[in-house]
Amino acid sequence: MKERLLQLKQEILDNLGKAKDLSVLRNLETKYLGRKGELTKILRGISSMAGEEKKNIGKLANEIKTELRNKFEQVERSLSGSADKAGFLDVTLPGKKIKQGHLHPITIIQNELEDLFTSMGFMVLDGPELESDYYNFEALNIPGNHPARDMQDTFYVAPGPSPAGAGEWRSDMVMRTHTSPVQIRAMRKYGAPLRCVVPGRVFRCEATDACHDTTFDQLEGFMIDKNISISNLISVLKEMLSGIFKQEVKIRVRPGYFPFVEPGLEVDVNCTICDGKGCPSCKHSGWLEMIGAGMIHPNVLKYGGIDSKEYSGFAFGLGLTRLAMMKYGIDDIRLFNSGDLKFLEQF
Ligand code: DAH
Numbered sequence: 001m002k003e004r005l006l007q008l009k010q011e012i013l014d015n016l017g018k019a020k021d022l023s024v025l026r027n028l029e030t031k032y033l034g035r036k037g038e039l040t041k042i043l044r045g046i047s048s049m050a051g052e053e054k055k056n057i058g059k060l061a062n063e064i065k066t067e068l069r070n071k072f073e074q075v076e077r078s079l080s081g082s083a084d085k086a087g088f089l090d091v092t093l094p095g096k097k098i099k100q101g102h103l104h105p106i107t108i109i110q111n112e113l114e115d116l117f118t119s120m121g122f123m124v125l126d127g128p129e130l131e132s133d134y135y136n137f138e139a140l141n142i143p144g145n146h147p148a149r150d151m152q153d154t155f156y157v158a159p160g161p162s163p164a165g166a167g168e169w170r171s172d173m174v175m176r177t178h179t180s181p182v183q184i185r186a187m188r189k190y191g192a193p194l195r196c197v198v199p200g201r202v203f204r205c206e207a208t209d210a211c212h213d214t215t216f217d218q219l220e221g222f223m224i225d226k227n228i229s230i231s232n233l234i235s236v237l238k239e240m241l242s243g244i245f246k247q248e249v250k251i252r253v254r255p256g257y258f259p260f261v262e263p264g265l266e267v268d269v270n271c272t273i274c275d276g277k278g279c280p281s282c283k284h285s286g287w288l289e290m291i292g293a294g295m296i297h298p299n300v301l302k303y304g305g306i307d308s309k310e311y312s313g314f315a316f317g318l319g320l321t322r323l324a325m326m327k328y329g330i331d332d333i334r335l336f337n338s339g340d341l342k343f344l345e346q347f
Contacts, residue, residue: 001042001049001057008032008039009064016071022079029072039065105347106217106336109244109324110199113219116243120236122195122221127182129201130157133172135181139303140260148259152177153205175203178317179220180260183296186222187304192311193225199320210332217320222296224306224313230265233293233314237267244327245272252287261294261315273329281331288326292317 012032019025032039043065046058080088103111114124133144133156142148157173182198198220206212221240223232234253241249249269256266269290271282278284293316298308321336328347330336335343 117197131176139184219318222315264294267291
């Protein structure tokens with residue numbers, strides 16, 4: 001008898017597990033627990049048993065019945081909940097987990113830099129990625145026939161048929177090769193004094209390899225006021241680097257040529273990957289070229305409508321992508337725009 005009871009219990013539980021809707025559940029209830037149900041019949045039979053057996057089997061049968069009743073109720077609740085018929089909402093159930101994305105490493109470092117510079121009173125500006133030849137080169141003291149144009153090979157956007165209603169179709173548009181054109185835009189819009197940073201995407205016609213990509217990110221910075229000097233530049237750069245690397249970072253300043261600054265400087269950062277000992281990332285020199293900088297050329301101030309006799313300023317351009325590579329120890333620039341989740345999910 002005991003066997004029969006346990007077997008029946010298992011059979012009922014199995015069927016309950018398979019019940020997909022309330023009508024199946026009702027049928028099961030009638031079949032097993034109803035007036036003429038199989039379990040009910042067994043329970044009735046107990047009264048004709050004798051002595052010890054009656055006591056033991058009776059106890060077991062009642063336990064099984066209670067357990068099954070509870071189970072039936074539980075299944076009923078979940079079935080009517082999913083069909084939303086009973087209108088029952090169990091607010092204590094854990095919610096569905098929503099898979100959350102996260103920021104791209106470049107965005108993370110850009111946000112950090114923006115916070116750092118706004119805390120020093122800099123505005124954060126934006127500029128067009130499709131830029132005129134004039135802003136990208138001409139107004140930055142790089143005339144059309146100047147050999148300095150070769151330093152930044154770019155994508156010229158070919159003239160095409162004039163789209164209806166577009167007015168004059170400009171044939172001198174380029175994908176901007178640097179964020180420097182925003183210097184001129186800002187000077188014209190806000191005048192002096194001025195403190196700005198411009199994070200943004202730039203483009204070059206490059207053969208790609210681990211260190212070069214056609215699309216990467218820069219951060220431009222400039223400050224124009226009375227009596228601005230190279231000391232101001234160096235202290236701002238040091239502040240920026242120690243803020244990003246959370247430690248004192250050694251820098252090295254060399255003369256460099258950029259047509260829009262005079263004097264021009266190259267600022268190298270002590271390689272944090274090898275601590276200056278030399279490694280493949282720094283081409284075994286211990287230093288990474290990361291920042292171009294200098295005092296803004298008087299011609300550039302003039303293009304921006306600022307009187308160079310009254311005001312002076314510094315400017316710098318930083319490879320945001322390179323900074324991210326250094327900060328996170330990434331050895332291939334192409335990973336940033338690859339969309340490779342194995343890479344991105346590490347941040
Ligand atoms: N625009 C330069 C480049 O992309 C970087 C640069 C150099 C920016 C010197 C500056 C600067 O503002 O002063 O190579």
